[in-house]
Amino acid sequence: MQCQRDEVLAVDRVSVSFSGRPVLREVTFSLGAGEFCGLIGTNGAGKTTLLRTILGFQAPLAGRVRVDRASDQDGLPAIGYVPQKITLDSSIPVRARDVVALGLDGHRFGLSFSTKKRQGLVAEMLAAVGAEKFADQRVGNLSGGEQQRVLIAHALIRRPRLLLLDEPLANLDMRSAAEIASLLRRLSVEHRITVLLSTHDMNPLLPLMDRVVYLANGRAASGATDDVIRTDVLSRLYGYHIDVVRVHDRILVVAAEAPEEIPAAVEKYPAHVAQIP
Amino acid sequence: MRSLLSLIFEPGFFTSAPVHTAMIVGGGAAVVSGVVGVFTVIRGQSFAGHALADVSSAGGSASFLLGINPLLGFLGMAVIAAGGMELAGARLARERDLVTGIMLGAGLGLAALFLYFDVTTSSTTGAAITVMFGSMFSIPASIIPLALAVGVAALAVSGLLYRPLLLASLSPELAAVQGIHVRMIGLLHLLVLAFAVALAAMTVGAILSSALLIGPAAIAIRLTKRPGLAIAASVLAGLVATWGGIILAYDSFYWTPGHGWPVSFFIVSLIFVLYLAATAVRGHAGTEAAV
Ligand SMILES: Nc1ncnc2c1ncn2[C@@H]1O[C@H](COP(=O)(O)OP(=O)(O)O)[C@@H](O)[C@H]1O
Ligand SMILES: [Mg+2]
Numbered sequence: 001m002q003c004q005r006d007e008v009l010a011v012d013r014v015s016v017s018f019s020g021r022p023v024l025r026e027v028t029f030s031l032g033a034g035e036f037c038g039l040i041g042t043n044g045a046g047k048t049t050l051l052r053t054i055l056g057f058q059a060p061l062a063g064r065v066r067v068d069r070a071s072d073q074d075g076l077p078a079i080g081y082v083p084q085k086i087t088l089d090s091s092i093p094v095r096a097r098d099v100v101a102l103g104l105d106g107h108r109f110g111l112s113f114s115t116k117k118r119q120g121l122v123a124e125m126l127a128a129v130g131a132e133k134f135a136d137q138r139v140g141n142l143s144g145g146e147q148q149r150v151l152i153a154h155a156l157i158r159r160p161r162l163l164l165l166d167e168p169l170a171n172l173d174m175r176s177a178a179e180i181a182s183l184l185r186r187l188s189v190e191h192r193i194t195v196l197l198s199t200h201d202m203n204p205l206l207p208l209m210d211r212v213v214y215l216a217n218g219r220a221a222s223g224a225t226d227d228v229i230r231t232d233v234l235s236r237l238y239g240y241h242i243d244v245v246r247v248h249d250r251i252l253v254v255a256a257e258a259p260e261e262i263p264a265a266v267e268k269y270p271a272h273v274a275q276i277p
Numbered sequence: 278m279r280s281l282l283s284l285i286f287e288p289g290f291f292t293s294a295p296v297h298t299a300m301i302v303g304g305g306a307a308v309v310s311g312v313v314g315v316f317t318v319i320r321g322q323s324f325a326g327h328a329l330a331d332v333s334s335a336g337g338s339a340s341f342l343l344g345i346n347p348l349l350g351f352l353g354m355a356v357i358a359a360g361g362m363e364l365a366g367a368r369l370a371r372e373r374d375l376v377t378g379i380m381l382g383a384g385l386g387l388a389a390l391f392l393y394f395d396v397t398t399s400s401t402t403g404a405a406i407t408v409m410f411g412s413m414f415s416i417p418a419s420i421i422p423l424a425l426a427v428g429v430a431a432l433a434v435s436g437l438l439y440r441p442l443l444l445a446s447l448s449p450e451l452a453a454v455q456g457i458h459v460r461m462i463g464l465l466h467l468l469v470l471a472f473a474v475a476l477a478a479m480t481v482g483a484i485l486s487s488a489l490l491i492g493p494a495a496i497a498i499r500l501t502k503r504p505g506l507a508i509a510a511s512v513l514a515g516l517v518a519t520w521g522g523i524i525l526a527y528d529s530f531y532w533t534p535g536h537g538w539p540v541s542f543f544i545v546s547l548i549f550v551l552y553l554a555a556t557a558v559r560g561h562a563g564t565e566a567a568v
Contacts, residue, residue, distance in 0.1 A: 106441060112440055139447075154451065
């Protein structure tokens, strides 16, 4: 693929299997600088596996992942990452501010000394995600949306060009989900950060996404939202007929006639109609 | 003032050699346990700490049979147990608890055997009490250099690991993204935990050592929400309890003439009282501590 744009992430025919069971098959897509991309798929579609492969935590069976190394620091590829679920106990003596600071130098050995510069960077990052108000509270006492903001600040404080988030909107109420989504979009635009965000519900992201990577059956379709979320493209991906239904501002992806071999993750809805995210 | 001091410190306190040894070894144990305990509580490894202590009692009781430095005995078994737990490599909490429980049982079984030989084949009839519940005033001064070396090593490693360990304790995944070798950090912390437990076992006995490890840390995290301050507060609470316990135990020789009360009892009681006080303070200040 010849690309003119400034490519930050290229996933090239990546396949991943777990004990012989293929989870990702020849997944290919690339993201340019500052692009905001949704990684869409049902539970078990392989979203987490794909993100972990990009991070290098999971070795692919075949294919390769290239990440722009221009912003590497300390020999680490500067990828920001917000994992799927972190349970932070409310008794842990760590403030939101401390979590953000650990994003800066948590990998360093030895004691940390709170310099003016370090404090300034942390304060700036807390402000960027709108977390100043609760910066001095125990991180375990914060709400889900507040914790997401803190984790986003933790991930971004070293100024990575690529930010991966695993289901950051799950477990949030609709309003917090919308706030977090637009915060990410704003950060992406302001700092030209490439964002790849997984979700099983694409609707909160519809007005914000530049691109989607849609995972089904281990395969991926990627491109501009309107080029991917289409009846013909998704039908090919799933291997059976899919309807893309637009109701008001929402998109529903449904299988009109659920075939026998329909993946377990697809719920039947209702009777013969299976809804897919 | 002078009379108040003399009320607290009974005659001879400052000149007694056993008291000196107890203050040094106990103080070292309190500092190391205070630091390591905070990480242990954050990581949810209190049970592992307790199990290491129980297994270390096998080493402590063997040392009486072999006639070696008891700290070496405690330390040896604690380190072996730490290695065993790591090798078992259980990743799920439930599985880890099972492995820990099995090791704890095996360790106490060995301790039972060695203690039986101790009390039946030699003249060390007090071994069981000493190993399990500590007898600080009979700690030989000769162990001070080793105790200090173990303590300094544990503190040095803890200081070195401070940030990666804190991050890995919050989330192994976040740590891994920063290139931190999460498993290595975990193993090193387990080793430092073994060091702390061995020192504490030497002081308050194997059974009570987890009280010195977990108690001050639990007090500290109620009082402060900053990791660095929590460690400082935990060390302070440990020192207050340990030195306070030594003073009270020394004084108790004068309360019940002829025999004093065990130091361990006072240390653990002081920890308990401090814990209740910290809980009350926290309750008073609302759910969120101010500092
Ligand atoms: N470490 C693993 N070992 C075995 N199977 C795994 C592992 N991780 C994920 N899987 C399987 O791979 C599939 C995709 O999982 P995942 O990537 O977590 O999906 P998603 O994040 O989209 O819900 C699931 O069927 C899951 O059971
Ligand atoms: Mg997932």
